[in-house]
Amino acid sequence: MGIQTDMSTAALLAAANTSILSTAVRPELVMERGQGMYLWDTDGKRYLDFVGGWAVTCLGHSPAVIQDALTQQSAALVHSSPSFYNKPMIQFAKLLTDLTGYDRAFFTSSGAEANEGAIKLARKHGSIHRGGAFEIITTINGFHGRTLATMSATGKQQWEPLFAPKIPGFKHVPLNDLEACLAAITPNTCAIMLELVQGEGGVHEAEVAYVQQLRKICDDSGIMLIFDEIQTGFGRTGKLFAYEHYGVQADVMTLGKGIGGGFPLSAMLTKEAFNIFAVGDQGGTYTGQPLAMAVGKAVVQELIRLELSLHAQQQGRYIVERLHQIEDKYNLKHIRGKGLLLAFDLPEPVGAELVAAGLEAGLLINAPNPLTIRLMPPLIVSTTDIDLMFNQLCGALDSIF
Ligand SMILES: *Cc1c(COP(=O)(O)O)cnc(C)c1O
Numbered sequence: 001m002g003i004q005t006d007m008s009t010a011a012l013l014a015a016a017n018t019s020i021l022s023t024a025v026r027p028e029l030v031m032e033r034g035q036g037m038y039l040w041d042t043d044g045k046r047y048l049d050f051v052g053g054w055a056v057t058c059l060g061h062s063p064a065v066i067q068d069a070l071t072q073q074s075a076a077l078v079h080s081s082p083s084f085y086n087k088p089m090i091q092f093a094k095l096l097t098d099l100t101g102y103d104r105a106f107f108t109s110s111g112a113e114a115n116e117g118a119i120k121l122a123r124k125h126g127s128i129h130r131g132g133a134f135e136i137i138t139t140i141n142g143f144h145g146r147t148l149a150t151m152s153a154t155g156k157q158q159w160e161p162l163f164a165p166k167i168p169g170f171k172h173v174p175l176n177d178l179e180a181c182l183a184a185i186t187p188n189t190c191a192i193m194l195e196l197v198q199g200e201g202g203v204h205e206a207e208v209a210y211v212q213q214l215r216k217i218c219d220d221s222g223i224m225l226i227f228d229e230i231q232t233g234f235g236r237t238g239k240l241f242a243y244e245h246y247g248v249q250a251d252v253m254t255l256g257k258g259i260g261g262g263f264p265l266s267a268m269l270t271k272e273a274f275n276i277f278a279v280g281d282q283g284g285t286y287t288g289q290p291l292a293m294a295v296g297k298a299v300v301q302e303l304i305r306l307e308l309s310l311h312a313q314q315q316g317r318y319i320v321e322r323l324h325q326i327e328d329k330y331n332l333k334h335i336r337g338k339g340l341l342l343a344f345d346l347p348e349p350v351g352a353e354l355v356a357a358g359l360e361a362g363l364l365i366n367a368p369n370p371l372t373i374r375l376m377p378p379l380i381v382s383t384t385d386i387d388l389m390f391n392q393l394c395g396a397l398d399s400i401f
């Protein structure tokens with residue numbers, strides 16, 4: 001059977017139902033095009049996007065800078081080999097280290113891989129400097145990815161019985177509970193790893209004093225501190241990186257999602273003291289992949305040129321203000337978050353129904369759990385987009401309550 005290029009939506013969905021491995025429940029539509037704040041499906045229906053490709057499309061959909069970077073770089077060099085340097089790889093590493101004060105960058109394609117790198121680096125650190133320590137303390141409701149090691153690092157209770165045996169060496173403690181963290185530290189501990197704002201866990205912020213204490217504990221004991229900024233990085237929380245809210249840096253920071261604006265790209269940044277991998281310890285076919293490097297560089301430069309961190313801070317404030325105006329009417333609770341990583345709780349566990357009602361009305365929102373709605377629009381979101389979103393959100397809420 002040949003592949004038809006002009007399949008109808010019904011034919012596409014029929015083919016999807018028999019050819020795509022079942023891993024997710026997806027709505028009966030097919031996305032075809034994106035521009036700015038909007039996506040369009042194959043029937044021409046338009047969706048205002050407050051999920052942003054899962055906190056990824058920071059510059060909106062199909063931005064010109066990504067198109068240009070891909071066009072120019074793909075004409076020059078699509079791929080050389082991980083065993084060679086290439087120009088955009090060096091330029092992007094220099095840009096990131098200059099921006100952050102970290103010294104070294106390792107590039108991969110997905111957030112989980114960046115975290116795998118951080119986990120390996122933590123164990124390497126433990127083996128060299130802490131007598132073979134290999135345990136990593138992470139937080140309950142944290143999220144670090146879907147490879148076997150990063151699922152093991154993730155403190156999601158529903159995942160505990162899955163894919164046994166898990167990778168050993170992870171202890172999960174409640175976020176913001178310093179005593180629990182202290183109690184979990186043993187001579188076997190090589191690292192503490194956390195998100196400064198738990199994204200998938202439902203937008204829960206680490207407290208400033210807690211994070212500063214973790215920094216001190218790690219300094220005093222030689223334990224490595226890792227911030228997973230895959231969701232919080234690149235302006236999402238109203239600062240270029242979430243650590244700027246805390247006045248401390250980790251030894252290792254992992255980045256993903258927004259870094260490529262939609263192109264598969266992630267990075268692990270470290271201080272010079274943790275530049276400790278031996279040759280061959282870490283690698284990957286696509287590390288420093290030229291197209292990804294060119295896109296990352298273009299995206300980060302554009303984020304800075306447009307001052308999108310500040311814009312995210314301002315637009316986030318406006319969304320929170322608007323949420324407070326409707327909280328009593330709909331009995332919303334715990335309006336929370338920073339910048340454009342925001343959430344609120346519903347009075348009843350109808351998250352999935354609300355997401356479906358939004359979709360019907362042409363609005364994309366996310367429910368990380370049945371009680372919580374999360375908003376993470378592209379950082380370019382305008383006040384007009386926000387007003388439009390509230391019209392649609394209230395319509396969806398009215399249809400349910
Ligand atoms: C999304 C996410 C990951 C995993 O990234 P992938 O690109 O899906 O592998 C890891 N950590 C955090 C905090 C995330 O939000």
